[in-house]
Amino acid sequence: MRRCRLSDEELARIPEFIDKWTAIGLSTTPVDQQRAEPALRHLYASAGLLEPKIIWVPCPMTAILSAILYATIRASGHPSRAHDDRKLAEIAERVMQRPLTMTAAPSAYRPMHLAVERAVSVALGHTSRIWSGFDVALAINQTRRATFDRVLNRAVDDTVRQRLHTRLVTPIRAGLGILTGLLQPALNLVGYGVARIRIRHAGLAYSGAPLWAPDAARIDYAQRVLGIPFERGFLEAVESCGLYWMLDGICFAAERPTHINRDVAGRLHCEVGPGVAYPSGWSWWHWHGMRVPQNVIEELETITVETIKHVRSAALRRVIIERYRHGEATHGVAAYLRDAGGVRLDHDAAFGTLWRLAVAGEPTLMVEVVNHSPEPDGACRHFFLQIHPELRPILKDGNYGMPQPPTARNAVASTFGLSGAEYRPGVET
């Protein structure tokens, strides 16, 4: 008989599984290859497939690029030509240049490039069968899903499945969001950017932690708490590995991140290096949750009054000004205003402060506004917005309204396409 509710005792155990699988998804412990390799081989065996050669690579981006490059060479029908190192390097350059530029910092290009070439060279050296382009990942995933869904549907009804989704899967997804929110777009960009469908399948043939940890948690809970019998091969693979790419006869398995650095509020943040980093050098830099270019954290000497002026995003500009002359007695906004020759033209407690700056000899008007909602540490963010030199309202169609006297109110109003007289905010946040 199908279960239609979870008992209080069963519900009480959900947090234990949320903690367990969130920790697995965010693990920075190096993969134990002795444990992971049998789990990956078991996945292939469970779908009736031959044992793969497992090749370890230092991050998910090098894994997806290895899968794409390997599939490209195999699909060409002339894999032996790529055994020549120079030829392989040429093909690798063609396949990887754009994805690397789009998803990695320049400092990581070379190590990632070499890691992919090495991995593909090993894979090609192991090749013995004719390349069929068979979608191994689809076969493995469909076998698992079919088994899992059939057993779960027999054991519980829709209400229980929905409850598990809401109470277990959703919180884990949210907890892993700081990492999956970086990985998924980068992998999709590269994977879906491949035009040839069979090659694209190879790029998208991945599974494992952290992206599949919420699914694994549901299976784990159903088995351990509800007593529904499931084969644990998939759980073992997600628990013991990072992301892995399942191709015919070859599995490219990626290392976990080496660092996931956060501030006290749990946001990605690091003052001296990447917020998230992989052993290959594939990394992202963050300042209190906001993604920033590498130089904003690691090359502070590149931040100048002139470069700040050309930052298009007001949010990023705020962070960069905060980092300006970091480590000196006068730094941040104060140093920026000093060095930019800032002259205060007006201050209005309700609207902000109007500044005239002289950046590269060119007069610039900026209005400094303050977020009314405090940050977790109690501080309120200050933003600098550039305004028209005559405070003309910036209209929707890209044109400008009439000139206005230099007041903070007029300046803020102009950013909304209004004159100071028209601007009457009801609520501010």
Next chain:
Amino acid sequence: VIGEGGAVLAHEEHDPILVPAGCYELRRQREYAPAMPRLVLD
């Protein structure tokens, strides 16, 4: 247009705001740039 009872405007970085019933015009904040004004991205 917001109907009877109003609507809650939620943003991950701000407190929710209860917007009363009424007709509203949504304006995007823009900042000056010499070539062309740009939307303020927050």
